[in-house]
Amino acid sequence: MNTVIDNLDVYAAGFRTTVSLALLAAVGALVLGTLIAAMRVSPVPPLRWAATTYVEVVRNTPLTVVFFLVVFGLPQVDIGTDTTRLPFFRFAVIALTVYTAAFVAEAVRSGINSVPAGQAEASRSVGMTFGQTLRLVVLPQAFANIVPPLASVFIALLKNTSIAAVFGVAEALQRTQFLVNRFGNEVLWLLAGTAFGYVVLALTASALFRLLERAVTPVSR
Amino acid sequence: MSAQTVLYDVQGPKARRRVLIYSVIGGLFVLALLAVALRRLQANGQFEPDLWRPFVDDPRVARRLLVGLQGTLRAAGIALGLAVVLGIVLAFGRLSQRFFLRLPAVAVIEFFRATPLLLLILGFFLAWPIVVGQRLEPLYALVLGLTLYNGAVIAEIVRAGIQSLPKGQSEAALAMGMRRGQVLRIILLPQALRVMLPSLISQLVVLLKDTSLGFVIVYPELLRIGGFVAQNLRNPIQTYTVIAIIYIVINFALGRLAAWVEGRQRSKTSGDPATAVPKAMEGQTAPGAAA
Numbered sequence: 297m298n299t300v301i302d303n304l305d306v307y308a309a310g311f312r313t314t315v316s317l318a319l320l321a322a323v324g325a326l327v328l329g330t331l332i333a334a335m336r337v338s339p340v341p342p343l344r345w346a347a348t349t350y351v352e353v354v355r356n357t358p359l360t361v362v363f364f365l366v367v368f369g370l371p372q373v374d375i376g377t378d379t380t381r382l383p384f385f386r387f388a389v390i391a392l393t394v395y396t397a398a399f400v401a402e403a404v405r406s407g408i409n410s411v412p413a414g415q416a417e418a419s420r421s422v423g424m425t426f427g428q429t430l431r432l433v434v435l436p437q438a439f440a441n442i443v444p445p446l447a448s449v450f451i452a453l454l455k456n457t458s459i460a461a462v463f464g465v466a467e468a469l470q471r472t473q474f475l476v477n478r479f480g481n482e483v484l485w486l487l488a489g490t491a492f493g494y495v496v497l498a499l500t501a502s503a504l505f506r507l508l509e510r511a512v513t514p515v516s517r
Numbered sequence: 518m519s520a521q522t523v524l525y526d527v528q529g530p531k532a533r534r535r536v537l538i539y540s541v542i543g544g545l546f547v548l549a550l551l552a553v554a555l556r557r558l559q560a561n562g563q564f565e566p567d568l569w570r571p572f573v574d575d576p577r578v579a580r581r582l583l584v585g586l587q588g589t590l591r592a593a594g595i596a597l598g599l600a601v602v603l604g605i606v607l608a609f610g611r612l613s614q615r616f617f618l619r620l621p622a623v624a625v626i627e628f629f630r631a632t633p634l635l636l637l638i639l640g641f642f643l644a645w646p647i648v649v650g651q652r653l654e655p656l657y658a659l660v661l662g663l664t665l666y667n668g669a670v671i672a673e674i675v676r677a678g679i680q681s682l683p684k685g686q687s688e689a690a691l692a693m694g695m696r697r698g699q700v701l702r703i704i705l706l707p708q709a710l711r712v713m714l715p716s717l718i719s720q721l722v723v724l725l726k727d728t729s730l731g732f733v734i735v736y737p738e739l740l741r742i743g744g745f746v747a748q749n750l751r752n753p754i755q756t757y758t759v760i761a762i763i764y765i766v767i768n769f770a771l772g773r774l775a776a777w778v779e780g781r782q783r784s785k786t787s788g789d790p791a792t793a794v795p796k797a798m799e800g801q802t803a804p805g806a807a808a
Contacts, residue, residue, distance in 0.1 A: 339525045339536050342544035356768035357761045358726035360740055365761065368753040373557040408524075416524050426525045434524065451631075458633035462733055469636055476643050483647045487640040491632045498631035 299482040300489040303475055310471035311493050317388055317457040317467060322450050324393035329400025334430055336405055347401070354398035359391070359456055363463060366391040388460035396453045403445040407438030440512040447505035451498050458494075468493055558754075568752040572759055578746060585742030586763065592656060592728045592738060596663035597721060603664060604671025609701055611676055622672070629669035635730050638662035642734045655736035659728065667724050674716045678709030711782070718775035722768045729764075739763065 300307070335347035354362070367387050411434050419433040461470035472490040476483050528536060558564060571578045610622025629637070641661050645653035682705055690700040732741035739760055747756035 337524055339528070339532075340539045340543050341536075342540050342547060346543075346547045352769060353761075353765060356722070356726075356765040356772065358729040358740070358764055360729040360732065361757055361761045361764065364740075364753065364757045368757065372561045372563055372754060373554050374561075420526060429524060455631075455633040458635045459730075461635070469633065469639070472636075473639070473643075480647055483644045487636070487644060490636060491628070491640075494633055494636065495628060495631040 297482075297485050299475070299479045300485050306471050306475060307468065307489060307493060310466065310468035310490075311497070313385075313465065313467040314454070314457050315497070317385070317392065317460060317465070318450070318454045320389045321392035321396055321453055321457070324389065325396035325400045325449075325453070328393060328397035330404050330435070332397060332401040333404035333408065334435075336401065337408055337430070339426060351398045351401050354395060355402070357395075359395050359459055360462075362395045363388070363391045363459060366394065367463060384460075384464045388457070388463060388465050392453060392456060392460070395456070396449060399449045399452070400446065403442050403449055404435075404438060406445065407442035408434055410441045411437045443505055443509040443512060447502055447509075450505075451501055454497060454501060455494065563754055568750070568755045571750055571752075572755070578750070581742055581746055582739065582759070582763070585737060585739040588656075588731075588736065588738040588742070589725070589728045592659050592663065592731060592736065593721070593725045596660045596667060596728075597724055599660065599664040600667035600671050600724070601717070603668030604675050605706065607668060607672035608675035608679065609698075611672065612679060612701065614697065626669045626672050629665045630673075632666075634662055634666045634727055635733065637665060638730055639733060655731060655734045658734055659731040659736050659738075662730075663724060663727060666727075667720060670720060670723075671717070674713050674720065675706075675709060678713035678716075679705045681712055682708055715775045715779035715782070718771055718778065722771050722775075725768060725771070726764065 332347045332350055335343040336351070338344060367384075370387065370390070408430075415433055415437065416429050419429040424432065457467055458469040460467055461473065464470070468490055472486055475486050479486065526532070562568075607622050607626055610618045611626060613619050613622070638658055638661075642653055642655065642658040645651070645658070679701070686704055686708065687700050690704040691697070695703070728738050729740040731738045732744060735741060743756050743760040747753040750756065
C-alpha cells in the first residue's frame with residue numbers, strides 16, 4: 297500500500313501517457329471510421345468494396361498483430377523511419393487508430409441505418425446530393441443515436457492502450473511492470489493500484505458519455 | 518443494405534455516368550495508394566521470394582505454425598468453456614433478489630470488464646510466483662485472465678438474453694410453484710442460450726483474438742511462435758502477414774457462422790418473441806467486440 301502511495305507520481309505519469317494515447321487514437325479513429333462508414337454507404341462501388349474489405353480485415357485481426365505489422369511494416373513503406381521523437385508512441389497511436397477505426401465504422405454504419413428513411417428521402421427531394429444528405433441530414437442524427445456503442449468502442453480503446461506497454465511505450469501498465477520489478481513483494485498492491493486507475497478512467501469515460509448521450513438525445517423522444 | 522437504396526435514388530443515365538466517373542477516380546485513388554505502398558515495399562526488398570518461400574516449401578515452418586495454432590485453439594477452447602460457466606453463474610448472481618449475491622456479482626462483472634485483459638494476464642503471471650511461491654504455467658495465466666474477462670462479458674450477454682424473454686415465461690413457471698432458482702435454471706436459461714448464441718459466437722472471435730496476448734508471457738500460441746519464426750527467417754512482415762491471414766480466415770468464418778445462426782433463428786421462428794434478438798443485446802456485445 298505504501299509503495300503505491302510513494303510512487304503515485306509514477307502512476308500519474310503512466311496514466312497521463314495512457315490517456316493521451318487513448319485520446320489521440322480516439323480522434324483519429326473517429327475521423328477515419330466515419331470516412332470509412334461514408335464510403336461503405338456511398339453509391340460508388342469501388343469505395344464500398346475498399347471500405348468493406350478494410351473493416352472485415354481489421355476487425356478479424358488481433359490488435360497485437362496490427363501492432364507488429366505497424367511497427368515492422370511502416371518503416372518498410374518509408375513512414376516513420378526518422379527516429380526523432382517517441383517513435384513507438386507514434387506507432388502505438390497509429391496501430392490503435394487503424395484498429396479502432398474499423399469498430400467506429402461499424403457503429404457509424406449502424407447509426408446511419410437507424411435514421412428513418414424519410415429523412416434521406418426528404419433531403420433528396422429538396423435537391424440535396426448524396427454528400428449533402430449524408431453530411432447535413434443523416435450523419436448528425438446517426439451520431440446522436442450511436443453514443444452508447446461508440447462509448448463501448450472508446451472504453452475498449454482505453455483498455456487496449458495497455459498493449460502499447462509491450463512495445464516500449466511508458467504508459468500505465470509498463471510503469472507498473474517497472475515498479476513490480478523493483479518492489480516485488482508489493483506486487484498485489486501495485487497491480488491493484490493500476491487496475492483501480494483503469495476502472496476509475498473507464499467509469500469516468502462512461503459517465504461523460506452518458507452526459508453526452510443525454511445532451512444529444514432529441515427532446516421529442 | 519436498406520440504407521443504400523435509401524440514401525440515393527435509383528440511378529438514371531446521367532447519375533450512372535457520374536457514378537462511373539467517381540468509380541474510376543475513387544478506384545484509381547485506392548489503387549494508387551496500394552501501388553505506392555507495394556512499390557516502396559518492393560524497393561525495400563520485401564517481395565524477395567526467399568522471404569516468402571519458406572511458408573510454402575519448408576514443412577518445418579508450416580509445422581511450427583500449426584503447433585502455434587494448436588496452442589491458440591487450446592487456450593481459447595478451455596477459456597471459452599470456463600467463461601460460459603462463470604458467465605452463467607455471474608448472470609444468476611446479478612439477477613438474484615438477494616443483495617448479498619447481487620452486489621458481489623455486479624462488482625466482479627464491472628471490475629473485470631473495466632480492467633485491461635493484458636493487465637490481468639500479466640498480473641497473474643507476475644504475482645503468482647511471489648504470492649503463492651510457485652511458477653504459474655503461462656497457459657494457466659492466459660486462461661485465467663481470458664476466463665475472468667470473458668466471463669464478465671458473457672454474464673452481461675446472458676442477462677440480456679434472459680431479460681429479453683417474455684415475462685409470461687417466468688410468471689407461468691412461478692405460478693406452477695417453481696422456486697426462482699428453478700425458473701432461472703429450467704425455464705429461462707435454455708431459452709436465453711438459444712437467443713444469445715450469435716452474440717456468443719461473436720464473443721468467441723474476440724476471445725480467439727485475445728489469446729494472442731499470450732505472447733507477452735511466452736505462451737506458445739500462434740503469435741509467439743510466429744515471433745520465433747520471424748526471428749529465424751528474418752522476415753517479420755511476411756510472417757506477421759501470414760499470421761494475420763490465418764486469424765482473418767478463422768474469424769471471418771466464425772463471423773459468418775454467427776450471422777447465419779442469427780438469420781436462421783429469425784426466419785425459422787419468426788412470431789416466437791423469444792427468438793427476436795433484442796436491441797439491448799447488440800449493444801452488449803460491443804464492448805467485447807472491440808476489445
